[in-house]
Amino acid sequence: MTPTALIIDDSPFARKIIRHHLIKLGFHIEDEAENAAQGLRLFRELKPKLVTLDVMMPERDGIDSMAAFRTMRKESPETAIVVVSAVPFEKTRDMFLNEGAIAYVIKPFGQFSFEPVRQKLQRTFPAWTV
Amino acid sequence: MNTHSEDTAGVAAVDERIIQELREEGGDLLADLVGMFVEEVPGQLTELEAALRKGDTGATRLTAHTLKGTAGNFGASQMQTLASAIEMKARDGALDGALAIFVQLRTECARVREALEAVR
Numbered sequence: 001m002t003p004t005a006l007i008i009d010d011s012p013f014a015r016k017i018i019r020h021h022l023i024k025l026g027f028h029i030e031d032e033a034e035n036a037a038q039g040l041r042l043f044r045e046l047k048p049k050l051v052t053l054d055v056m057m058p059e060r061d062g063i064d065s066m067a068a069f070r071t072m073r074k075e076s077p078e079t080a081i082v083v084v085s086a087v088p089f090e091k092t093r094d095m096f097l098n099e100g101a102i103a104y105v106i107k108p109f110g111q112f113s114f115e116p117v118r119q120k121l122q123r124t125f126p127a128w129t130v
Numbered sequence: 131m132n133t134h135s136e137d138t139a140g141v142a143a144v145d146e147r148i149i150q151e152l153r154e155e156g157g158d159l160l161a162d163l164v165g166m167f168v169e170e171v172p173g174q175l176t177e178l179e180a181a182l183r184k185g186d187t188g189a190t191r192l193t194a195h196t197l198k199g200t201a202g203n204f205g206a207s208q209m210q211t212l213a214s215a216i217e218m219k220a221r222d223g224a225l226d227g228a229l230a231i232f233v234q235l236r237t238e239c240a241r242v243r244e245a246l247e248a249v250r
Contacts, residue, residue, distance in 0.1 A: 011199035012170070013163055017152075020159050056199075058192055086202055108202050111151040 002028045003128045006046060008039030008068070009054040009084060014107065018052050018084065021114040025121070026128065036068035037061035043072055043079075049128065050080040050121075052105075055096070056087065073100045080125065082117055143238070143245040145205020153249070163203065164250040171200065171239055178216070179236075182229050190228070191220035197235070206242045209235065 005027040009015045015032050022029060030046045033039035036053075037060045043051060051072060055065045072081060083096045086107040093104040102124065103117045121128055152160040174197055181189035194217035201210035212235040219228045 010196065011203065013166060013200055013203040016163060016166065017159070017203065020155060020157070056195075058195060086199070107199075108145075108148055108205055109151075110148065111154060 002026065003049040003125075004028050004030045004046065005050040005052070006030050006033065006039065006042055006048040007052050008033045008036065008042075008057075008065075009052065010034050010057040011054070014054065014084065014109075017109050021109070021117075022050070022052070025114065025118055035060040035063075036065045037063040040068045040071060043068075044075070047076070048079065049125075050082065052082045052084050055083055055085045055092070069096070069101070070099070080121065141208055143206060143208065143241045144249075145207070148203075148205040149246075149249050161250045164246045167200065167204070167246055168243060171197070171243065174200075175236055175239060179229075179232060182216075182225060182232055185225060187220045187223050187225065190225065191217055194220060197239075201242070204242065204246065206238075209238045209242050212238055 003026065005022050007015050007018050007022070007029060009018065009032075019029050019032070027050060030048050031042050033042050035057055039051070039053065040063060053065055053069055055069075057065050069081060069083070072079060077100065080102045081100065082103045082105060083101040084105045084107060085092065088106050096104055102120045105113050105117065149160070152163065174193055178190065178193040178197065181193055194213045198210050198213035198217055201207075201213060212231055215231050216228050216235065219225055
């Protein structure tokens with residue numbers, strides 16, 4: 001069965017590029033959200049196998065990306081979360097990876113940006129079509 | 131390849147490496163992204179100018195953040211720097227000089243658009 005994904009990013013440009021890469025990896029894109037609060041609602045409703053979460057989105061309805069990330073990890077630890085960020089700091093990356101993100105992808109996206117995601121998914125979720 | 135992406139200071143409007151990688155992804159990805167830029171950025175600039183003239187720091191910050199993100203996807207470093215400067219001023223609640231930066235940003239967005247239309 002085709003694994004499902006939810007894209008959470010305030011940039012329609014980033015959503016378009018992420019969608020392209022996830023489809024190449026074999027995912028069906030269930031939906032897209034433009035802020036963390038909307039993303040959290042869709043996450044609970046759609047229960048996707050994978051979520052991409054931009055960490056630099058402005059807070060909406062009192063929910064920022066970090067809060068959404070921690071809530072998703074708590075409510076559904078089996079969901080793979082790919083953190084997307086324009087911040088290339090090792091400390092930030094390590095924090096998200098230590099808290100359970102499967103990958104930390106830096107913007108702007110390049111040809112190989114999603115290669116670590118593919119490799120991690122193949123190791124962690126070999127049954128998925130990637 | 132002449133993409134019209136150099137200004138007099140020699141700073142590229144967009145990052146040719148990123149554009150090339152987007153092109154190599156195939157399909158309509160690059161053309162779609164350029165189309166989105168052409169369609170969405172003018173409205174965002176109008177919103178940003180209105181927010182600045184009203185002194186609305188919240189709306190200024192949000193719109194400048196959006197433009198900064200848009201720039202990042204194309205490696206449009208000058209556009210990104212200018213949008214980021216406005217975003218930071220709004221975050222600090224001090225919009226002094228932000229309108230002058232906006233004028234530069236609007237010019238830079240036109241330059242980025244020209245570069246993108248040349249490569250799609």
